[in-house]
Amino acid sequence: MKKLKLIAINKLGVFSLESTVTDTTTHLVSLEPRRTLNLLRALTRGLWILEYSWILDSLKAGHWLAEEPHELKDFSRGIEICRSERQAFGNNYKCDLFHKFGAFYISSQCCPVSKENMCELIKLCGGRVVNARQKARYIIGDANRTLEDKFYLTPYWVLDSITQMQLMKIQKYMYPLPDATTASSQPLPVKRNT
Secondary structure (H helix, E strand, O other): OHHHHHHHHHHHOOOOOOOOOOOOOOEEEEOOOOOOHHHHHHHHHOOEEEEOHHHHHHHHHOOOOOOHHHEOOOOOHHHHHHHHHHHHHHHHOOOOOOOOOOOEEEOOOOOOOOHHHHHHHHHHOOOOEOOOHHHOOEEEOOOOOOOOOOEEEOHHHHHHHHHHOOOOOHHHHEOOOOOOOOOOOOOOOOOOOO
């Protein structure tokens, strides 16, 4: 796929290939509808997210074709929504999915997406990330519930919310409360009654 992209870019011009979606990226071409970090970056930025057929059909036509018929709409309704908003607002476009939420703390244990990448995605969606869990309302990627007034969420809440471009119900993504057998790693003193 990469080789054919290079051939198309060299033959048809205008574009250059990047390995990571950045602020200067304009399009993302995907072989299949699969959630990747680059796809989420492109979605939050309102970029064109296109099926691979765009490259093939453009090569056949000898020029870059219109993007819209090749947009990867089946993956998520958010792709068309964000791209339309980006076209309407231009450089003023900013995804605001997490804008009204309280602060997020991302655990260093966060996976399958690293802490750095999760921070980037939340900020791309207008969220605020803090470095101390005490200052956060939402703690992502850490099942060790040490503070009572926080929401301890799996990273999938962030990923699914971005994918659908709507806030998913938090309850489904909360880490379970520890039960009595795992509540504390501290030894409990016990006295036999005689």
